[in-house]
Amino acid sequence: MKKYVLFSALIALTALSLTGCVRAPFVPPQGMAFSQMKAPLDVDFDDTQLAGMNRGTAEVMNVLGLFTFGDASAKTAAENGRISTIVHADYEHFNILGLFQRTTVIVYGK
Numbered sequence: 001m002k003k004y005v006l007f008s009a010l011i012a013l014t015a016l017s018l019t020g021c022v023r024a025p026f027v028p029p030q031g032m033a034f035s036q037m038k039a040p041l042d043v044d045f046d047d048t049q050l051a052g053m054n055r056g057t058a059e060v061m062n063v064l065g066l067f068t069f070g071d072a073s074a075k076t077a078a079e080n081g082r083i084s085t086i087v088h089a090d091y092e093h094f095n096i097l098g099l100f101q102r103t104t105v106i107v108y109g110k
Contacts, residue, residue: 031095032097033096033097034095034096035093035094035095036092036093036094036095037092037093038090038091038092039090039091039093040088040089040090040091041074041089041090041091041105042088042089053087053108053109053110054081054082054083054108054109054110055106055107055108056077056078056079056080056081056082056083056106056107056109057077057080057081057104057105057106057107058070058071058072058073058074058076058077058080058104058105059072059102059103059104059105060072060102060103061100061101061102061103062100062101062102063099063100064100065098065099072091072103072104072105073105074086074089074105074107076105077089077105077107078107078109081107081108081109083107083108083109083110084109084110085109085110086107086108086109087108087109087110088107088108088109089105089106089107089108090105090106091103091104091105091106092106
């Protein structure tokens, strides 16, 4: 009986960890103690020329793993950069021990 309960719990945890995961096309390795990384949010690099483009950012923060606040949507980043057409998007992620995390979405466009 104990083996059945343990096996069921393992299956449930595995299934739970795989649900609702929306990931960027490229996710750099993350450290448990400290992470600071940048990566692209899109995969279409055809004719992507960032020179002379406006840049807009939006961010969301998490404190103590308990409180999350902010708006890291591409729409908000575009509004902050006065961009009407997004050409490229990146993100930055910063983490210290899971106690403080910040994710910033960066969009480029005209």
